[in-house]
Amino acid sequence: MALKGAVKLGCVPQLGISDLSFRPSGFVCYRVRDKDGVCRWEWTPRAIRSTNDDKTPSSAVELQRVVDQSRANGSGRLVKESSSLPRPLSITDVTYSPNDGKKVRISYKGVPGAYSEDAALKAYPQCETVPCDEFEDAFKAVELWLTEKAVLPIENSLGGSIHRNYDLLLRHRLHIVGEVQLAVNLCLLALPGVGTEQLKRVLSHPQALAQSDIILSKLGVARESVDDAAGAAQFVASNRLRDAGVIASARAAQIYGLNLLAERIQDDSDNITRYLVLARDPIMPRADKPFKTSIVFTLEEGPGVLFKALAVFALRDISLTKIESRPQRKRPLRVVDDSNTGSANCRYFDYLFYIDFEASMAEPRAQNALGHLQEFAPFLRVLGCYPMDTTL
Template sequence: MDLRKLREQIDGIDEQIVALYEKRMDISRQVAEYKIETGKKVFDRQREQEKLARVKTLTHNEFNSHGVEELFEQIMSMSRKLQYQLLAEKTGMGRLPFIGVDELDTKKARVVFQGAEGAYSQAAMMTYFGDAVDSFHVDSFRDAMSAIDEGSADFAVLPIENSTAGIVSEIYDLLVEFENYIVGEQIIKIEHCLLGVPGAELSDIKRVYSHPQSLMQSARYLADHDWQQISMQNNAFAAAKVAKEGDKTQAAIAGEHAGKIYGLKVLKKGINHSGSNSTRFIIVTNQKIFRKDAGKVSICFEVAHESGSLYHMLSHFIYNNLNLTKIESRPIEDRNWEYRFFVDFEGNLADSSVKNALRGLREEARNMKILGNY
């Protein structure tokens, strides 16, 4: 066989495929116009399943059957995306229930953070809102979300991810449960200090208190000392305990900010082994708003527990040329082995490409929710 001639035959077939594809998409455009006039939904799962079953019967072996199924899944996916685009253009259904603002109204805002005075959350809050911010603190992340949900606070500052310890899974779950939305973020460099009472020395220490993650992040330093490690709910709580009890044998791992607030002595600075350790905090409110210059969108959605379902959801980002910056999954309560996906991507809710992607996701995913644009 002559390879050149075989390739020429393939080129000829490919030209036919392209011509037929364009013809098919032209008919898809007409289908979209019909659906706009009649109010029919774009996505018809039953029709697509019947179509896939039929085209598979036209093949002559199992390999081709799987290949044709995958090919037609892609063709029908492109057809839907074209229809979503036309639907948004002609009906204005690309609009989203979020209001764009020039800037956040923070001048008279009341802000809540989780933990105690001296927590990293407080440092993040003061960096974002300024030192004169009107604030209060609560014991748990749920309490903070409830505070803005009920209106006793305008904004909440919550840690969502640490560069070494990973995500704060509870925050992801609370973002789904509450009708609160992300409007900003603040990244704080984490530098853990070993804090003791005035007059204490390293040789005096027998017990160390801190949050489990902080103990883990300082594990290399702690391994060189025979100290009892005791977990606390929050680093600031640990600092407050050591300061209150005034015991020279006790130390806390917390930020230098906490040491200043509670009058503790820095026995050792920067004991966490990662010099680039940072925590990302989100600014949350109960209003569906976004800054007009926002550049990141966060959403979550559920998909059917079947092959290719996540792939098809992500194709909406590819088609609309949107860059994903993060994807996480969390198990769905009371539904074994099913997951909710959290996605961050670059864009603004006013962008047509973002509207098109979100419309497709809303139609085809389960329980899609926009978590914020910031």
């Protein structure tokens, strides 16, 4: 669908989104032309949601419809729970609990002690964290007003991009309002009194196991992949497994009463994960501090079209910090009549392009770059404009 005229922040037509009747709020970014013909982007506030109309579904029937639809999408697997810890939130647990205003509630995937929870606490030291079963549950927790924000990993310096979360960014109506860069400290944990010589197997997330290959090879232990490193720590502690170790965070050792046998066991000491902070409403962009903007767009097939898209930023001295391409889930292939080679009906992947660039939407150069890009991008959406995290 070609987007002519205004480009709305997070409110343009989306690809593959199931509309759960949540109305966007906050600020909307419009590209307008003044009387002298100069294009610029303006931010205008939306109407504030009413408590009765938006914070909870209008009726029990409506709430049940949302729950039933979410169940039909296949979400709801439970992580093994501990009686002394909060149970991970599943999309089947949709009950509204109003926030008392004292702490921001942040959803994340995993159980207490997960690295995502560490990222949430780095960004908001006084926050109340809400564990969720799946990445999509963390998104829906914000959409259903169960939490104010979600923190989700988007890329790791060793493991690369988390593609699932790129897809979810487009499928849901949340806005990126911040980023967190977390230096990962992989630790080897075990039950009290258990030494490394007693370990026969080590449990953790596949990436943690792969990034600790040197020490695991020296120990000669079997490697068992699990969905969540902190969940592995919880499992070993609750089942009193004396032959099993865990690779998880130091805070997971404290939470589950495990001993820390070794720290920073990763093969590469420079192991950093970048997280995104998501919210229902965007934040007002500013130009007085370093900001980053994330966008997603599509391009028509043709020679040099990607070069033209990237050139709109280079022409304005805007640095790109990330570019990621993902095949469109609903339309993965494009059929093209390639008259240059004499072949007909050639099939190509049809891509979405995700780009992060170092500029604020409050700056004219960023506004002009997106206006230029919109001239040949059939679909363009601003995922968020947010302060850069320059700390580690």
